[in-house]
Amino acid sequence: MSSQQEFHLLPKIINGGIAGIMGVSCVFPLDLVKTRLQNQPIGPNGEKMYSSIFDALKKIIKSEGYFGMYRGSLVNIILITPEKAVKLAGNDYFRYFLTTEDGRLSIPRQMVAGGAAAVFQMFVTTPMELLKIQMQDAGRAVAQAKLEGKTIHRKTSMELAAEMVKTKGILGLYKGLGATGLRDVTFSMIYFPLFAFLNEKGPRREGSIESVFYWAFLSGLCSGAFCAFIVTPLDVIKTRLQAMNVGDTKKRGFLDVVTITLKNEGSRAFFNGGLCRVMVLAPLFGIAQMVYYLGVAERLLSYI
Template identity: 60%
Template sequence: MGEQPKFKLLPKILNGGIAGIVGVTCVFPLDLVKTRLQNQQIGPNGERMYNSMLDCFKKTYRVEGYFGMYRGSGVNILLITPEKAIKLTANDFFRHHLTTKEGKLPVQREMMAGGLAGLCQIVVTTPMELLKIQLQDAGRVAAQAKASGKTADIPKISATSITLKLLREKGIVGLYKGTAATMLRDVSFSVVYFPLFAHLNSLGPRKADGSGEAVFWCSFLSGCASGSLAALAVNPFDVVKTRLQLLSKGAVSPVSRNSRCDYVSMCLYVE
């Protein structure tokens, strides 16, 4: 029986970093819409700022323009490389070491490897998500303030100013608000995603170069299917995490701070 192939760390880190940057660039507008839909307040009579995903896209683009759809992306692009590198590298590392001497990896061990990878990534994911959420929600806050004539009350924020404020007031712990919810989401996601991807990917045709790797379209479709199902499974945890990590709940809530008329006027503004 031959030796198991050696685990190569550097290629895994590079692949994870590149994949993370490409992923952020492609799907960040969707993530921004997700955050705003998860954070929006509902008025006493069911009034909403956004009625649907498409409605949120249209209103955000109309008020903030194309680059408004990428509000907060700088934080993700900066931190997504270590986050994805940790996640993908840790998963491969644990899969490598949990493989039996016979070269097999039972599904229980696949899930364990995925869960441990998700646990490792929260050291980067938690502060990244915390900062990203504040920046993504800033456009909605500005729209509400403009509608009510209180633009002077909303200071401009940046990832640097938020980080320094949290470090000054709460120390490093301030950047890890919502860690438990982030852990619940990321561990659960990885437990579902990685084993499912591995099994779907193994069903497709292999490359002709003898490497044993799946062809590109098979890996791509396997990733899309696995990611969609895993995201659907953990979405309730993601909603909880997003709402826990929003730092300025009182300042942005149209229900708690403004009257029903103010809330409606804010919605009319973005229309």
């Protein structure tokens, strides 16, 4: 391990958690729209419940109210703290560990660092996204039932979690773990080296090797946008694996989802919600990286 500079893990973990909370609070409504677009049922004549991002926004607000845009957000906000802490701090730790004595960190090593952080992160991400997606999709099911003159009970996140644990055990919360890992490891192996490259090109804070906050934001924004679009097909598959009431009880695994989607909707379906995903993750990672690089935790810990 390189001894070129000290590495303090605790403040990085705290910064990662704060960054995640602030980021997800800002972009959650768009994440809801993304899930609805990716998982909407297709009618017998190819009709869709939502035709576009703005159509989905309008219909969700009309049927569920403004606060319906934050359906499932509590689970996300609670679990985003450890999720982003592991992702951002883990990447920094593995980068530090893999840096050579002369301060070099090759692109392959940067990719390994990002991928390793994602491997640990996915054990938090999977149950978080499973519950979030099912809460978001439950809102669609309730809205659909309302249009048909029916009434169904809208389950809370605690009810959903308890039901899954009761019927499938604790492992039920890890449905889609493989797909989540494939998506997140791929994303992180591309995102973190790209972010580091862009972030190094900007101005530095006075008396520091760190970039100024707005450059960290722009670097996170651009890197997040590119990587979000690249891995959209993996996100679509993961969403469909984890969602409920998708109108196809035969879906069982990764290859099943791929085969059925190709057969029924064509290859373009793998990019459903792609623009929305970019609109979610670009600002999310921009905000997260900006907060992370502001070093809020260092200031807080200095008073303790």
